[in-house]
Amino acid sequence: MSDIIQLLPDHVANQIAAGEVVQRPASVVKELLENSIDAGANTIKLIIKDAGKTLIQVIDNGKGMTVTDARLSFERHATSKIRSAEDLFSINTKGFRGEALASISAIAHVELKTKQDGDELGTLIKIEGSTVKHQDVTVTPKGTSLSVKNLFFNIPARRNFLKSNNVELRHIIDEFHRVALAHPNIAFVMYHNGSESFNLPTSNYRQRVVNIFGGKTNEKLVPVEEETEVLKISGFVGKPEFAKRTKNEQFFFVNDRFIKSAYLNHAINSAYEGLIKDGSYPSYFLNLTVDPKTIDINIHPTKTEIKFDDEHTLYAILRSAVKHSLGQFNIAPVLDFDRDNNLDTPYDYKNKGVSSPSVEVDRSFNPFQEETRTSKSTHIVASYKKEPAAQWESLYVGLESKGTKTERHFSEVEFESESENTSLFSEDKLVETTQTTYQLLNKYIISTIKSGMMILDQHRAHQRILYEGFLKHLTIKEAVSQQLLFPLTLEFSLSEMELLLQLKEDLEHTGFVFSAFKDNTISITGVPVNVPESEVSIILEQLISDVEQEVTDSNFSATDLLAKSMSKSLAIKTGQSLTKIEQEHLVNSLFACKEPSVSPTNRVTFITMSVDDFDKKFM
Numbered sequence: 264m265s266d267i268i269q270l271l272p273d274h275v276a277n278q279i280a281a282g283e284v285v286q287r288p289a290s291v292v293k294e295l296l297e298n299s300i301d302a303g304a305n306t307i308k309l310i311i312k313d314a315g316k317t318l319i320q321v322i323d324n325g326k327g328m329t330v331t332d333a334r335l336s337f338e339r340h341a342t343s344k345i346r347s348a349e350d351l352f353s354i355n356t357k358g359f360r361g362e363a364l365a366s367i368s369a370i371a372h373v374e375l376k377t378k379q380d381g382d383e384l385g386t387l388i389k390i391e392g393s394t395v396k397h398q399d400v401t402v403t404p405k406g407t408s409l410s411v412k413n414l415f416f417n418i419p420a421r422r423n424f425l426k427s428n429n430v431e432l433r434h435i436i437d438e439f440h441r442v443a444l445a446h447p448n449i450a451f452v453m454y455h456n457g458s459e460s461f462n463l464p465t466s467n468y469r470q471r472v473v474n475i476f477g478g479k480t481n482e483k484l485v486p487v488e489e490e491t492e493v494l495k496i497s498g499f500v501g502k503p504e505f506a507k508r509t510k511n512e513q514f515f516f517v518n519d520r521f522i523k524s525a526y527l528n529h530a531i532n533s534a535y536e537g538l539i540k541d542g543s544y545p546s547y548f549l550n551l552t553v554d555p556k557t558i559d560i561n562i563h564p565t566k567t568e569i570k571f572d573d574e575h576t577l578y579a580i581l582r583s584a585v586k587h588s589l590g591q592f593n594i595a596p597v598l599d600f601d602r603d604n605n606l607d608t609p610y611d612y613k614n615k616g617v618s619s620p621s622v623e624v625d626r627s628f629n630p631f632q633e634e635t636r637t638s639k640s641t642h643i644v645a646s647y648k649k650e651p652a653a654q655w656e657s658l659y660v661g662l663e664s665k666g667t668k669t670e671r672h673f674s675e676v677e678f679e680s681e682s683e684n685t686s687l688f689s690e691d692k693l694v695e696t697t698q699t700t701y702q703l704l705n706k707y708i709i710s711t712i713k714s715g716m717m718i719l720d721q722h723r724a725h726q727r728i729l730y731e732g733f734l735k736h737l738t739i740k741e742a743v744s745q746q747l748l749f750p751l752t753l754e755f756s757l758s759e760m761e762l763l764l765q766l767k768e769d770l771e772h773t774g775f776v777f778s779a780f781k782d783n784t785i786s787i788t789g790v791p792v793n794v795p796e797s798e799v800s801i802i803l804e805q806l807i808s809d810v811e812q813e814v815t816d817s818n819f820s821a822t823d824l825l826a827k828s829m830s831k832s833l834a835i836k837t838g839q840s841l842t843k844i845e846q847e848h849l850v851n852s853l854f855a856c857k858e859p860s861v862s863p864t865n866r867v868t869f870i871t872m873s874v875d876d877f878d879k880k881f882m
């Protein structure tokens with residue numbers, strides 16, 4: 264039998280390797296930016312067209328390459344950064360595998376222009392799918408310009424696999440942020456489709472964070488500094504009250520390299536324990552410096568995961584450093600671990616009852632403010648703690664005659680947990696009905712029906728009602744809005760702004776009126792009827808987070824998503840007690856819906872039990 268094993272030709276090997284290094288345009292961006300940093304550049308320009316599908320270009324003023332190096336740089340395993348296996352233990356550069364340029368040039372049209380300081384002329388090389396098409400001398404400034412066009416031109420399957428431009432651009436911006444955050448001493452500019460998206464001058468770390476995430480970030484940063492024998496920590500964490508609903512302000516850098524570490528993330532979360540509510544994430548921008556010998560960055564081809572020799576120690580140091588900073592800046596007052604979690608709910612506004620319009624929105628509930636609230640609420644907190652029976656008593660409220668002691672107690676609790684959301688039920692609905700409803704555990708509404716009984720999930724039911732309402736407004740485009748006395752100004756990062764801009768028109772159809780929509784700032788002069796001003800920033804943040812999660816799914820509809828997201832933010836929550844009238848209104852409105860049986864996210868809204876079912880149980 265003849266031999267059958269052959270060595271793969273280089274261009275095939277490169278294409279295979281490329282699959283590992285280049286998943287999407289953002290991977291190219293990362294590799295090129297890192298090469299420029301390794302080349303000692305202090306100004307780096309990133310130019311993107313059509314989310315990188317048409318063009319990705321990086322121009323730097325680094326040390327450039329000689330003719331020979333320029334040619335060699337596209338060979339696989341060609342690197343100037345390590346020479347022997349030992350060097351792997353003292354890596355101070357971003358790259359070291361010598362794979363990026365070989366991989367990229369295997370699957371795109373690449374043009375390199377490079378010149379070293381002191382040379383009169385530079386080198387121009389054009390490569391398409393690993394084949395050198397053109398090489399020449401050229402006039403070019405000191406440094407390197409590398410442009411990558413038509414990514415995946417020879418792998419149609421990969422090209423078709425790319426997501427929408429919005430999604431791909433988000434990935435690119437994420438990579439850009441990571442690299443720019445790790446190097447505040449380098450100036451970065453980014454252009455997308457001819458307009459400037461970011462302009463980040465060299466600055467200190469705080470300014471870099473603020474330049475990327477917007478002016479509002481400044482006030483929320485708390486410095487963290489710690490130096491021990493094994494680890495140096497520097498950077499910032501966010502004040503707990505600014506915790507976000509998304510994880511997109513969480514950054515760890517180890518020796519100037521962005522990394523992901525669930526374990527270290529856990530250390531931070533544990534430092535915030537009791538300070539932020541579930542579903543919120545603290546912001547952090549932390550640089551860890553360790554001896555390169557104590558880490559292994561080689562375990563992942565795209566190098567965002569690394570292995571530490573002594574993770575446990577790092578965990579402990581990190582946690583205590585963050586705790587210390589939060590404490591030092593008087594952000595972590597005395598903790599009360601006996602608190603009833605049910606009271607730490609988003610619909611429990613600390614600003615409730617304040618009537619003057621305020622521009623600063625209380626974006627998150629601070630559980631510690633609770634203790635200084637009115638004596639009335641303290642009394643209720645106490646009564647919850649000391650009399651667990653009270654909750655049981657409230658079970659019978661609907662069945663008792665008016666004026667009993669229990670009912671008075673119940674109505675106090677009810678008042679306390681009532682939110683502005685209740686205005687969703689307009690007063691003119693105060694109609695007498697004979698239907699009897701009953702609220703169970705502030706979660707379910709029980710209603711008698713002809714055949715027996717119906718149990719309805721109040722949160723899901725209300726979501727359905729709001730969702731259909733918003734959808735209607737969005738489709739017929741004539742929502743009613745309520746004018747704000749003073750415009751509400753909110754700040755967002757540029758990438759969040761980009762996202763909101765895409766939804767602006769739809770938001771207007773729900774009743775939002777914007778007077779300004781530029782740079783980092785949105786001014787709102789009108790909001791949809793029944794949307795409390797204090798909820799606006801929560802709605803928009805929720806929306807951003809929903810869109811970010813949803814867009815990965817290519818066929819999402821902005822209208823539907825907006826309606827879903829807003830109904831999620833605004834629906835009455837589990838734990839909120841409702842008056843009889845509200846309960847009845849909820850039931851009636853649900854059955855006026857087109858699809859009453861499921862929530863907008865397809866969860867069951869109610870179940871029924873017939874008298875027959877009961878009879879069977881009593882047999």
Ligand code: ADP
Pocket residue numbers: 294298299301302323325326327328336337341342343344357358359360361362363364365406407
């Ligand atoms: P690695 O970065 O792992 O060494 P690359 O394929 O990314 O591998 O780059 C190969 C080599 O090309 C680098 O080691 C470097 O010497 C050179 N190079 C790449 N980009 C630049 C640049 N922007 N400026 C100067 N040299 C560069």
Ligand code: MG
Pocket residue numbers: 294297298357358359361363364
């Ligand atoms: Mg590289």
